[in-house]
Amino acid sequence: MTGGHDLGGKPGLGPICPEPESHEPVFHADWEKRVFAMTLACGFLGRWNLDESRHARERQRPEDYLRQSYYENWLAGLQTLLAEKGLVSLRELETGTAVGKPAEIAAALSAQAVPQVLSRGAPVDMVIEQEACFSPGDLVRVRRESTGGHTRVPAYLRGREGIIQHHHGAHVFADQHARGQREGQHLYNVAFSSTRIWTDEENPVTDFMVRVDLWEPQLAPL
Numbered sequence: 001m002t003g004g005h006d007l008g009g010k011p012g013l014g015p016i017c018p019e020p021e022s023h024e025p026v027f028h029a030d031w032e033k034r035v036f037a038m039t040l041a042c043g044f045l046g047r048w049n050l051d052e053s054r055h056a057r058e059r060q061r062p063e064d065y066l067r068q069s070y071y072e073n074w075l076a077g078l079q080t081l082l083a084e085k086g087l088v089s090l091r092e093l094e095t096g097t098a099v100g101k102p103a104e105i106a107a108a109l110s111a112q113a114v115p116q117v118l119s120r121g122a123p124v125d126m127v128i129e130q131e132a133c134f135s136p137g138d139l140v141r142v143r144r145e146s147t148g149g150h151t152r153v154p155a156y157l158r159g160r161e162g163i164i165q166h167h168h169g170a171h172v173f174a175d176q177h178a179r180g181q182r183e184g185q186h187l188y189n190v191a192f193s194s195t196r197i198w199t200d201e202e203n204p205v206t207d208f209m210v211r212v213d214l215w216e217p218q219l220a221p222l
Helices: 030-043 050-058 062-067 070-084 090-095 111-120
Strands: 139-142 161-172 184-193 209-215 219-221
Touching: 030 050, 030 070, 030 111, 050 070, 070 090, 139 184, 161 209
Parallel strands: none
Antiparallel strands: 139 161, 139 219, 161 184, 184 209
């Protein structure tokens, strides 16, 4: 889905001026810590996966996504999922007051388990019967297909030609995972020349390589 979150390579947004990691705090305010904790604790309930969580943030109106800070977008996505999964009603979100009997949950994340859960993560590699269609050195083109759902394909790469650099094996396909369907697809690292991505005769682009991991259904052979 192309939205407020997909800004890579778009003109008119000015230079990127990141804060040095040595000076940037992990959280800029106490409320950001609480949003992070709530998102982690609610995700542990097992009602949605990581790609569904990302897509919930992306589904905001672009003007809201761009206006809000990083953790404000996390909070908006969490509220969307809580309401859609029936854990909290829209009225409860609006008033901040619980109404009726709380939803039943199978397990809760304890404070003592947080360090282990954060360090462990979850594997996304899979074993599938389908053989890989591409090998390192193959020329490919990114499909121009757009989706109303979550996708890890940057808009600036659609229709562009690249070269397969590495085959990572099969991994959970994010586009389907965001719909709640866990399936495996072959994942590749693909290299693109910057001059083939961005063309500007008045302001020639410096030639450098852009490398992106893409799944097999997102690629077509040349």
